[in-house]
Structures are given as C-alpha cells and as structure tokens.
Amino acid sequence: MSVSARFFDMKRAGAPIAVLTAYDAPTARLEAEAGVDVLLVGDSVGVNVLGYASEREVSLADMVHHVGAVRRGAPRSVVIGDLPFRTYETPAEALASARALVAAGADIVKFEGARPDVAGTLRGEGIETCGHLGLEPQTHLAPRVKGRAAPDALKLLEDARALDDAGVSLLVLEMIPQEVAREVTRAICAPTIGIGAGGGTDGQVLVVTDLLGVGEREFRHNRRYQRFGPLALDAFRAYVHDVGRRDFPCEENAAHMAPEELEAFLAQARGLSRAAP
Structure with missing residues (x-):
C-alpha cells in the first residue's frame, strides 16, 4: 500500500489533513508527537533557516541534509521533500534528484508547476509525488494571490486535473482564491493541501517558523499559535x-x-x- 493511501481515505471521509513544515530533528520529533499527519521539508528552509535571500538558492545537497535530519527525528512520520529550483528541468533530472531525496528519507517528493511529465515519470519508478500550484515560490518572486481572473482560475483547474491524471498523491494549492481551491478540490481525486487558499481544501499546511512566531513577518494566511521569537530573545x-x-x-x-x-x-x-x- 502507498504511503499516501491514508490521505485518500481521509479525503473521502472528509477528515482534514494537517501538514506542517519541519527542517530539523527536534522540531520533527515534536510535530510527530503532536500528531501532525505530514512533515514537509520545504525549500522554505532557505529563507527560514539557512539565511538565503530566496528559495532559489536552496541546493539539492541542502534538501538532502534537512530531509535526513527530519527523518531521524520522526522515523515513523510521512515526510515530503521538496525538489529545489532547477533540479527537475527534465523528467530524467527530476528522477535523479527525487532518488536522492528518497534515499535521505523522503516518502513523497514535491515539485512546483504544471509538470505532469515529472509526476508520471516518478510514479512509473515507484516514487510518490506532491504537486504545487498557485503561487510557486521558485518561479513567482512577488507573493501575490494567483487565479483571481476567470481565465487564470480555469488554467489552475486544468493544470490540477493534468497532475491528478498523472498520479500525484497530494496537491498543494498556495495563495489562490478560496472558491478556486474548493472547485479544484472537488474536481480531482488527489487530496489538496492549502496554504492561503481558504478552508475548502482537504488539508492545510503552514511554515513552522510562521506558526511559532519566530520572525517579524506577518502573513494574512498564517495564524501565530505562539510568539516564540520574543520568548527566545528574553531567554538569551x-x-x-x-x-x-x-x-x-x-x-x-x-x-x-x-x-x-x-x-x-x-x-x-x-x-x-x-x-x-
């Protein structure tokens, strides 16, 4: 049975899927203990942990390093690893990069954009995938909501269906109107995971440092469940x-x-x- 079979069951049952980013072993251990369904080792590690200016600077070696750390911290959790910028330009390159993340401990490999060719190639080699549509941080450098206009929303729906037909196990929908996210969720078999996409998706994902309030940035889509940054500063x-x-x-x-x-x-x-x- 695939590692994602449980999430298809959750979608059919209407049970929300909780996803959270993790970049290190201690955080992964706490998230697993808290019952987080999926730990996402996102390329957001670049700006949130490594001090990079953007996700584009994250290397495959960076991702392998952090996927391994998360896997050691949460050996029984479902772990998604991001394919970083320009490591999946062709299906063959995507396969080589995905194998590196799987070897490090990823159960599912995520990529951005309408790339059913990548999803199909990886699926054919037994590697489960997670798509990512809407705001694509590796490509869209300005963080704006995508799909507000009807033609753009229709394109999102068509791309989602193409990825679904290619066999993605999950689909992240980032920064799109709630109405569009809800329609995409209804139209495809794969569970959808929203971030800034409203409450109509099959699950939600947040960046752990945003949830904890480590930095000063405020995002409309985020909820700060703790203000860890000021607490840590007081301790230091x-x-x-x-x-x-x-x-x-x-x-x-x-x-x-x-x-x-x-x-x-x-x-x-x-x-x-x-x-x-």
Whole structure:
C-alpha cells in the first residue's frame, strides 16, 4: 500500500489533513508527537533557516541534509521533500534528484508547476509525488494571490486535473482564491493541501517558523499559535545577564572531584608548575 493511501481515505471521509513544515530533528520529533499527519521539508528552509535571500538558492545537497535530519527525528512520520529550483528541468533530472531525496528519507517528493511529465515519470519508478500550484515560490518572486481572473482560475483547474491524471498523491494549492481551491478540490481525486487558499481544501499546511512566531513577518494566511521569537530573545538576554554577573554557572551546574583525587591532582600539578617569566 502507498504511503499516501491514508490521505485518500481521509479525503473521502472528509477528515482534514494537517501538514506542517519541519527542517530539523527536534522540531520533527515534536510535530510527530503532536500528531501532525505530514512533515514537509520545504525549500522554505532557505529563507527560514539557512539565511538565503530566496528559495532559489536552496541546493539539492541542502534538501538532502534537512530531509535526513527530519527523518531521524520522526522515523515513523510521512515526510515530503521538496525538489529545489532547477533540479527537475527534465523528467530524467527530476528522477535523479527525487532518488536522492528518497534515499535521505523522503516518502513523497514535491515539485512546483504544471509538470505532469515529472509526476508520471516518478510514479512509473515507484516514487510518490506532491504537486504545487498557485503561487510557486521558485518561479513567482512577488507573493501575490494567483487565479483571481476567470481565465487564470480555469488554467489552475486544468493544470490540477493534468497532475491528478498523472498520479500525484497530494496537491498543494498556495495563495489562490478560496472558491478556486474548493472547485479544484472537488474536481480531482488527489487530496489538496492549502496554504492561503481558504478552508475548502482537504488539508492545510503552514511554515513552522510562521506558526511559532519566530520572525517579524506577518502573513494574512498564517495564524501565530505562539510568539516564540520574543520568548527566545528574553531567554538569551537572561543568559547574557547571568553570565555577566557570574550568576551562571552556579553550584548546581558544577561537577566535582573526590577529595582524594583532588589532593593527588593538585600535588602533581604544583610539581609541574612553571615559574612566571
């Protein structure tokens, strides 16, 4: 049975699918414990973790590294790995790149755009795929809602059907009108995962650093479930303060030698001491 079979069942049952990005083992472990259905190792790791200016700077080596970390943190979770920019220009290149992510621990490989040829090639080789339509961060550098005009919305629907026919296991719909996302969801068999696409999709995905409020950016599609950034800043400042006042480390943070070992050590150490120049 495919790893995505459960999500098709969830779609048929009307049970929402919870997806969240993860980039490291500790976060993946917490998300798995919380019951997140799918962990997405997105190329958003570039701007949210690696300090890159855009997703375009993320390399296949970066993705392999972070997919491996997430897999180690959540060995039993379903993990999606993003194919980074210009690593799937042809179906053959997509296959080679996808195999690298699968070897690192990805169950499903995601790519952007209307590329049924990529989906079909990977499916033929036994690799499950996740499509991505609407706002495509690797291509659309301006974060604007896509599909507001009827011709653009129709094109989104046609592209979704083509990807569905090619056998994608999931389809991310990013930054499109809720009405369009709902129609796409009704029209295809694959479960849809929305981000900034309203509540009519089969599931939702958020970027974990946005959910936690690590940065200062505010997004209409996001909900900050915690403001971790200010909490972390307070902790860092308290640490600097305590070190500066020599309040840390204290006795409870220290280890000690047994008295007899200390006496032997000091006797020998003094014998080795050198006179000051």
